[in-house]
Amino acid sequence: MLVTDDIYTKDGTVDINKKPANKKKTGNWKACSFILGNECCERLAYYGMGTNLVNYLQEQLNQGNVAASNNVTNWSGTCYITPLIGAFVADAYLGRYWTIAIFSIIYFFGMTLLTLSSSIPGLKPSCTGDVCHPTQEQIAVFFVALYMIALGTGGIKPCVSSFGADQFDETDEVERKRKSSFFNWFYFSINIGALIASSVLVWIQMNVGWDWGFGIPAVAMAIAVVFFFAGSRTYRLQKPGGSPLTRIAQVIVASFKKLNVKVPADKSLLYEVADNESNIQGSRKLEHTDKLKLL
Known part of the structure; x- marks a missing residue:
């Protein structure tokens, strides 16, 4: 009986099929590798489209510096408010896995729409020389995409780090020690994504074009979604507590x-x-x- 009990976690986690989580088949680094890959790509996507956003509003949407900065500040503030919604939904109803999954897809659609708005004729503002003339519809599409991203990040940001912590059984001394290492790698993956976005992607946006500058973050977000779902069978899930x-x-x-x-x-x-x-x-x-x- 004791041998059987040692096979399963004792912290209440279950697998994707809602059965008690098997220690050998779920959790630990086999699950965290997918979570770290997801986080790195998601942060690359976020900073890749957000770091240079003021310049896009000035150049492509013909906004002044004050208006552009104000719009970016409002959007950035929304990105820090929506995690309150995501955290509540995860803890009360959906759990962290399904919250990340659903909001990641919303995030990806937002990134895709943003890329289309900067590359497809009709959605992309027409420019004469250095002056662009966006229509109200084009501006509306851009801001819809922008706030879809804000909503998407609201479901990911509060859940990913704690979802990674769920992969280690707090009642197991060995796994508890591994958890601290996970957080080191977690923040390392964030900084790698932010570094690439703030250097390489900003250069691409300013020297190659906004279609590539937003397209690469959209691809990174697609990879993040694939990474996350690829690890589904290895995850340990905490049940939502109401x-x-x-x-x-x-x-x-x-x-x-x-x-x-x-x-x-x-x-x-x-x-x-x-x-x-x-x-x-x-x-x-x-x-x-x-x-x-x-x-």
């Missing part, structure tokens, strides 16, 4: 109801018990602490 807002409300209500309850002298009585009543799907149990007296 709306965190509901659980926060439950804690607040319970804390007021039990204001007059005396704390037992035996701390073991304060631990959550291993039964269905105490179990929250997709969450790990927390040990008692003396640091917080109210909640």
Whole structure:
């Protein structure tokens, strides 16, 4: 019986078929290699189209420096707001795997539309010399693509690093040590993607053309999607735990109801018990602490 138990993870993770995750067949570096490849390509795509965006708005959409900078700032701010939506959807309903999968596809469609808007006649602004004359429809297509990308990155950014952490069983000492190495490689992959985007792709945009400058990030995003789905059979998935807002409300209500309850002298009585009543799907149990007296 003990041998059988050691085959599966003990942190509640399951495989893509919703069966208990097998330690030998799922997780660890065999799964993380796909996640790191996905992250590197996604960051290359993001920085590749975002780093030089002000110049595109000035040159192709004929915007002034102030308007172009303001539009890029608004878009960048949206990219940092949408992760709140992505994180909520992942934790409450879809789980990290399906959130990344769905939003990655939205991201890819946004990158594709952006590339088409800079290369296809009719979508691409017509230019006379150095002055371009975009129509309202062309501007609209460009901004639709831009904010599709903002929505897409909102589902990826908050989930990828924690999804990588899910591939290591916290209850296994060996795997727990490997997790710290994963984060080192994770941030290394981010910086590699950003380095290539900020140097090579910016040069291509300014010297070769915007069609290639946006087309290469679109291809990078396609590769990121392929990388992610290619590792599906090796992933460990944490089940979504329902709306965190509901659980926060439950804690607040319970804390007021039990204001007059005396704390037992035996701390073991304060631990959550291993039964269905105490179990929250997709969450790990927390040990008692003396640091917080109210909640």
